[in-house]
Amino acid sequence: DAMEGEALVIKCPRWSSSVKVTWYHMDTNKIIPAEEEGSQIFSLERFLWFLPTSREHSGNYTCVIHFSNNRTRSFNMSVQVHPYKQGVCFPSRIRYPNDTGRGKVVCPTIDNYKNATIIQWYKDCRPLQGQRYFKGEKYIFINNPRKEDDGYYTCRFSYTHKGNVFNVSATRIFISKAKHSPLPPRILFPKDKDVIEVELGAPLSLKCQARLGIKKQPMAVVTWDVDNIPVKYLRVSRFHEKTHSFEGREQDYYKETALHITEIKKEDLQANFTCVAVNEMHNTRATVTLQLKAQCEVGLPNVLLIIGSLVLLVAIAVSIILYQSFRVDIVLLYREIFQPYSIKDDGKIYDAYVIYPKNHTNEANFVEYFVYQIMPDILENKYGYKLCIYGRDIHPGEDTASAIEKSIQKSRRLIILLTRQLINCKEHAYDQHIALYNALILNDTKVILLEMETIGTYEKLQESLRFIIKQQGTVKWKEQHTVHPQSSNSKFWKQVRYHMPL
Incomplete structure (x- = not known):
């Protein structure tokens, strides 16, 4: 936590000086760079600087330590910048733990700022004066500390960076060896003039918590009044008080009293409920009223x-x-x-390159008939697509490998026909290797998988094909399609056209 308009530095945990440290703003996930001209927030090795702080700097930050073996370790830190409030020289959360209690109060965080100079010490927001206080370079020493010396000590110092002077303040509590020390009572909740919504007939618990001093106090009372009459003197069985006390992390002494009302009645809506906190120094009050919850009509x-x-x-x-x-x-x-066809200026020649298992016998089969007759008739003649088919558009005798590679690169889609022959083939065709490389490695071409026969669990397929099937599935050729294979309105051809480019 820090005060608005002051310098602030936070540190990543110390490691070897050879490691690299990167700072991130967790809310934006952006790297915080090194110092640039005019920058208010910048990183310098394991330090993150705010020169000066502003309300917008509140948030979460992460420092990442990079080790030589490519391992990293990250640490999250929260920064809360508090605005200045008149009469309050430090928010309650900007405190550092108690010193030894033997009279020496060290200025917190001053070692983080090179060549810093203390300007002024304060006790409970008032400038510290008197011969009992010896001021060192980074601390003050209280001669013969007594109970009245207990309180909050703030050091305000200056830090100079590249000719610019910034103020820093840091506060720590000091508790002497005395048994206890009262502080002006402060009610933490409820707030004065709070309005609490209730329902008639429902129970209610009103809680009041107050800080009353340092260490357990001989006189410390937190109680409730109803219309200026203490609850313990009211002859109303609906009201019951319950009190408990506890010490905070800095030996602050608190009391909390809960007023339990078993049933809210109409007369309670006209009453004032006042929390009263009293110790040997002073007393303070906070009054709340009740109102009915708005009915939702x-x-x-x-x-x-x-x-x-x-x-x-x-x-x-x-x-x-x-x-x-x-x-x-x-x-x-x-x-x-609407015919939303795009202008084909992408440098491609073909709408799809067709990959199918080659038949090395002289016997005709349905797959080749499908590739050479049915597909061109439907996709080219009826819907105007342009296919590239090996054996028709790429002829044996050419530089086959080069021609296949260029044709695939010039195609917008890859159509792969899945058959049992493709699974059982020990050596996959060159065009299949190139096609899968373009689809998976270069991410350059979309694939359409046509399952011409029932394949089953796909376990025997290439891993790359199994990956594509897992991502997008296949278009399945059913036996009923064989009766009318050239019916363009069948579900199969609609699916193929759906995956084809515009």
Whole structure:
């Protein structure tokens, strides 16, 4: 925690001087660079500097230590910048632990600022004066400390960076060897003039917590009054008080009293409930009142709004279900009506390169008939796509490897026909290797997988093909398609056209 407008430095835990440290702002996940001209926040090795702080610097920061073996270790830190408030010289959270109690109070954090100079010491926000205080370079010494010396000591010092002077303040509590020390009582909650919403007939618990001094106090009372009458003197069985005390981490002494009301009645809405905190120095009060919770009346406009919202949600849900069920038909209809075809200036020649298992016998099979007859008839003749098919567009006798590689690079899609012959083939075709390299490594070409035969679990397929199937699935050729293989309105051809480029 830091005060607004002051210098602040936070440190990454010390490690070997040879390691590299990087600072990040966790809220934006951006690296905090080294110092630049005019920068308020910058990193310098394991230090993160704020020169000066502003409210916008509040947030979470991470320092990452990079080791030589490529391992890293990160540490998260939270920065809260507090604004200055009149009459408050330090927020309660900007405190450092108690010193020895033997009279020496060291200025916290001053060692983080090179050549810093203390300007002034304060006790409980007042300038420290008197012959009992000896001021050293980084500390003060209280001669013969007594109970009245207990309190909060603030050192304000200056730090110079590249000719610019910044102020820094740091506060620590000092507790002498005395048994206890009172402080002006301060009620932490409730706040004065708070209004608490209640329901008639419901129970309520009002809690009041106050800080009353350092160490256990001989006189410390926190109680509730109702219309200026202490609860213990009221003859009302609905009201009960319960008190407990505890010490904070810096030996601050607190008391908390809860007023339990078993049932809220109408007369309670007119009463003032006052928390009173008293010690041997002073007393303070905080008063709260009760009011009924606003009733939520559901009128006709609200009913119509609720019904309309429900109808809208149902319509959205039905629309999503219909779209998921008929997505392919909707997209194809949209293309047919609006013809959103892009200008093909991407340097490609073919819409798809077709990869299929080659038949090394003279017997004709359905897959080759499908590739050379059915696919061109549907995709080229009927819908205007341009395919590249080995044996038709790439002829034996050419520089086959070079021609295949160039054709694949000039194609917008890769169509791979999956068959049992493809699984059982020990040596995969060159065009299949190049195609999968372009699809998976270069991420250059989208793949359309046509499952021409029932493959099963895909376990015998290449790992790269199994990966693509897991990502996007396959378009399956069913036996009923064989009866009318050139029916362009079948689900199979609609799926193929859906995956083809515009």
